Amino acid sequence: MSRRSLMRGAVAGAGAIALPALLTACGGGPGGDGKTVTLGSNASDPMPKKAFADAFSAYAKQSEGGRKVKVNIVDHNTFQENINRYLQGKPDDVFMWFAGYRMQFFAEKGLLHDISDIWAKYEGFSDALKAQSTGADGKQYLTPYYYYPWAVFHRKSVFQKYGYTAPRTLDEYLALAKQMQKDKLIPIAFCDKDGWPAMGTFDYINMRSNGYEFHKNLMAGEESWTDNRVRDVFDTWRSILPYCQPGANGRTWQEAATSLQKKQTGMAVFGLPHPGQQFPEDERDDLDFFPFPEIGAEHGQDAVEAPIDGFLLAKKSKSLKNDKTMESAKDLLSWLATGEAEDVYLAGDPNNIAVSDRADTSKYTPLQKKAVELVSGARQISQFLDRDTRPDFSSTVMVPAIQDFINDPKDVDGLVHGIERQKKTIFTSES
Template structure:
């Protein structure tokens, strides 16, 4: 998950400098088949995608020529790639990350395909829609963020799942008295803390305010944002110390080792640190309610999927592949190999899911809004050059909230005025 480099590359891409593509597209492609640019260079997702594409080839009798590029390099060069000679279809992200390239005119409108899609919720459709109201994105899987814990620890200690923020803090205090670190926490990479901020903001101020804040439409010096940092400051004494020097893997391992009681992470993260034997002991609950007016309606669930390049050379073949990738059959072919995600299509069912995936599905079933994570819901240059450093600064010195929010707001105005 090299998000810092990902964001740095996206920030550079925001300058729209048309340098030669560093991603080697696949030429004219094989006959009536389709070329696909993939960032799934890690072994598990690479094999999982191969299974899905093989299922399509078997069904359609049309070949898919996959151009897999190192995950980090793909992200760093995506802007140049799309302005050069891109593949017909490529892997990418929902929400603002998709909308950014749609606004630049680099994506193909697939609204007519969406009219035939079935099984996607209104919240998923919204994350697949550009600012112009057209659909560009085929959602494939998501991994919700929640509060993870071990069932056996809660059962042995008699802990109850907290429903609201006061109960959440009370549980943290009790864990601390019991000799546990309440919250496993590592922010060395700069992005893990973003999930905690997002949930605090959405629970205290609502989804609409949070998204407006990410889009530069609300002030970071507002009372609402100050409240978010005040709430977070009240939780920090229960977090692992030295978080800015700890990786997310190390934090998740402390949860796995029963040294910490809880961790705010995405489904993929603790799932990768638990073995098949003890994964059954891993559980989650939604981030607790802060303001009853907003409840727990918003869920943080980054969503990955596919886009069609505006410059696609095999348009009909690309559209045919996208139509297949929107089906439960295609998503289940992937998840059979990679169980640390959940199908975006509700028609995929849960028969093949383990208990944790089923819990994630139930979490999403109650969602009225879906956020995509801070570094996906705002400008990449703002996330990489301001927010990463600001949150790490807060973790290191949580007492200067005034100085922090004033600094963020000043830099935000400069960056968003650059458009």
């Protein structure tokens, strides 16, 4: 997919632990008032939590008839790991989730409400954003809200102090890492306790080495994980690991991002919100990034990871059987699709980028403007490993596989054979 078409509108996105009881529908069901919409939120960190609260409060103030949102917040990782059970159990009316394959998978399972009727009235979204919100049946299921790019983040002051320059190639990246070690810095902040952060590094090495199309086909189960191209990805990654923070599987993304903020580490492969949320407001101007370095000239730095987040309606919500609650839920989504709604959110969380061309970009920070340039200048856009593939494959196979690799990067042969064996079972099943 062309990233220019995807973001044209944005420039002017079964776990083992049961969800807490609070993440259940409790709004206007058959016995409710029809005006209260429950919303399952994975925005558990302080900054997005407050920004969403501001947005939902703004909605309630402007809505007709006293409509309001009751937000049920669950830890981000717990929400993500248990999304399948959540959607098949007693979900909220509306919930936060992701565009692309992760949305399409649940649409095919009949777990989402079709919102094509209100999507037809949305304004300010590009055709490519619509495509990312569309299921295999051609119907729309997601209301996109924002996107954010992944890159290599660092502090300007650290680079200025030591005279570092942003590397363009892998060789330059490794040379910079070696110099950081000499300067008594840990070169690369690294973490994977949450099970997903290291996926960004895998994706970038894969796309830089083998191109976006191979990434897409590998995630779709159409390429073999025993292919030499995949082995090369892990071999390349192994050459980077000596410069990464040790003990990554015991470190959360917040801890890794904080080490960057404290100038203990020199660089970090992250999405824009992750270091942004850990930097105090008076230090945020010191945060900068460069694109993940080129590995093969054929693919250069063409592809960019730029996940899109948004809102969906849960098919199994009992409350939505009430026509008035369904009307209220769709009214909420229609408001969230406006530039005004994005403006309210981004005023409290300037670590994301609006998807609507009706949003006010005049107040964007220099970092946000640079993020827009990065995405609009890419030739392809990926949604991230755990969004570009089946959720069961991501959670049950790739999370432990990458963590195993981080613990013992020597046995690449055994690793890829194990992934391929499990992939065949999952992608040929109907589960």
